[in-house]
Structures are given as structure tokens and as C-alpha cells.
Amino acid sequence: MGEMAAIMAGGVSAGIYPTDTKEQVAYKVLHSNAHIALVEDNKKAKTILASIDELPALKTIVVWGETPESEVATRSDSSQVRILTWDGLLKLGDESKNDDELQARMDGQEAGGCCALIYTSGTTGQPKAVMISHDNILFEVRSLFKNLVPLA
Secondary structure (H helix, E strand, O other), rough: OOHHHHHHOOOOOOEEEEEEOOOHHHHHHHOOOOEEEEOOOOHHHHHHHHHHHHHHOOOOEEOOOOOOOOOOOEEEOOOOOEEEEHHHHHHHHHHOOHHHHHHHHHOOOOOEEEEEEEEEOOOOOOOOOEEHHHHHHHHHHHEEEEHHOOOO
């Protein structure tokens, strides 16, 4: 659900493998210029928080599987990273609900524009990002419907 929300809001989604090291996680968050990180639990949040001084674009961490241990983390330069629950994120969305802005962001997406980044495992150095465009996703969905959904 978080990935779809990011895409609809005009963002780019990028995943982290459960086997990624702290260094690989920090690299992917930095390389993808992530503003928001969505993680399952406090353990995964701590993995990101361990590197927040090297992640200047990161503004928020959303912990969806449990209650975060704190509501904010402070970098050495005194800037802060907000830490929310999934429900807290939804509440923020309800408070700032702006359907026109969301529609404008969706309308601004272009077929060849980046929709998601898929990272390699990094077995031969740093992980490499592969861009998946919006039209890549649409092609896959159309192919599935064409081949799996019976025609009426």
C-alpha cells in the first residue's frame, strides 16, 4: 500500500532487501534521494536512523508494524527526521487532504518517467538501480489482463 501511495503522490518507490546490511540500506536511501522511508518495525527504523547524518533528503520514517520508540530523531546538524506510525501518516493525509493536488501530481506523471527503482543485491560492489518507468508497469498490467482475464 505504501508503494502505491508513493507512486500516486508523484514519488518514486525503491525497495530494501531484508538481507541488506546497514551500509547497503544507507546507500540505497541516499542514492534514491528518499524523503520518506516506510519500514516494518523499530529494528529496521534503527538501521536507517544509524545513518541519518549521511541522509540529508530523509524527512520522515514511517513504522507500520509497531509503535515507534520515538517521534523524532535529531541529526548532528540539529535538523530532524520525523518518525510516524502508519496511522499517524494516514491522519496527516486526512488533515491535509487536497484532491486537486493529488490529481495534479498524477496528471504530471509521464509514461517514460521513473516509477520505481529496483536495486541489485550489490554482490559486485554497491547495489545498482534499475529504473522501472510508468509505461513498464502499464505494459505488465495490460499483458496480465490480456492473458489472464477472460474476455466478456
